[in-house]
Amino acid sequence: MISISNRTYVARGTGTFLLAAAATLLAGCGGVGQLSPGSPGGMGVTSNARSAGAVAAANLPSLPSLSSAVSPDTAATLYASDSLANTVVEYDTSTGAIIRTLGGGSSGPVIYPEGLFVSKGALYVANEGGSGSAVLVYKSGATSPSRILQEGAQFEPVDVAVGTDGTVYVANIVTGYSEPGNVEVFKKGSTTADYAISFGSGSEALPVYSVALDSSNNLYVGFTNKSNKGEINKYAPGSTKGVNTGFVIGTPTGMAFDKSGDLVAVDTHVVDVFQAGTDNPIRQFGSLTSGQYCAFTKSGTYLYVADSGANQVDEFHYSNGKLLSTTSLSDATGVALSPPEAL
Secondary structure, three states: EEOOOOEEEEOOOEEEEEEOOOOOOOOOOOOOOOOOOOOOHHHHHHHHHHHHHOOOOOOOOOOOOOOOOOOHOOOOOOEEEOOOOEEEEEEOOOOOOOOEEEEEOOOOOOOOEEEEEEEEEEEEEEEOOOOOOOOEEEEOOOOOOOOEEEEEEEEEOOOOEEEEOEEEEEEEEEHHHHOOOOEEEOOOOOOOOEEEEEEEOOOOOOOOOEEEEEOOOOOOEEEOOOOOOOEEEEOOOOOOOOOEEOOOOOOOOOEEEEEOOOEEEOOOOOEEOOOOOOOOOOOEEOOOOOOEOOOOOOOOOOEEEEOOOOOEEEEOOOOOEEEEEEEEEOOOOEEEEEEOOOO
């Protein structure tokens, strides 16, 4: 791997080429975005950092084309959220070029975006920021949301997942972690929550970090339990009563399922792979500064991970855990790919 300025070159097989390199979206944010101890990437950003996120994104240059040696699996669209720049950037992974940018500035609608998800060509954005706390839904190619899923007044969405039946699951925190988080559930077509899964009660601060769905639409929720340890619960479709998977993890900041049905969970500094019936990861890879959300390519061959602490999105070869490329952002929080992984 050879880095020149903010462009990263990698070698895959015999061909060396440029992949998904981009100019940093935000300039002049030194001292902004300091992470709180023990907090996942963007969720630990101070309130000063959130207000500083109103700074508009800089002009974004297109990048040189890649070698023809690119694997067909990389011919996809990568979406990456940049919480400090208030943007979601769309890349063509086969050329490395920036296709377009959603948001930028303080007027919205994109304010402090976190987790992303793609379903049936639509992009779902967990929009954590301030009074704009909602999930924004963009149709393919659109620059304005076609739907807005409004969260409860005290909640801030940090992650989102969509079932094959169109049900939308949104992981929420409460500002300052002063109250328990929850997962709000929106049935197909709804713009207000049909029901919610609560975590804790009263003043118990149980942060909910991430949501993921397996091929049977079972919901998995990553959160911090009463013992201040990471926990991942499984919920049958339509159920509000979860079962602890028993997976041993520090902070489950992002999750996705691989083709084998194993749960992949970002645990701040590493990527864990869990198999049903086991407590400890069956393998680990990566060296992250403050990892957050993750997403697979359609074939499941490559895994993209947002590393907020390193201000970049990492691309890994999933089978061997090798880091293949990085994409620079001012605060990388969420990732999604289109077409998404086919489970």
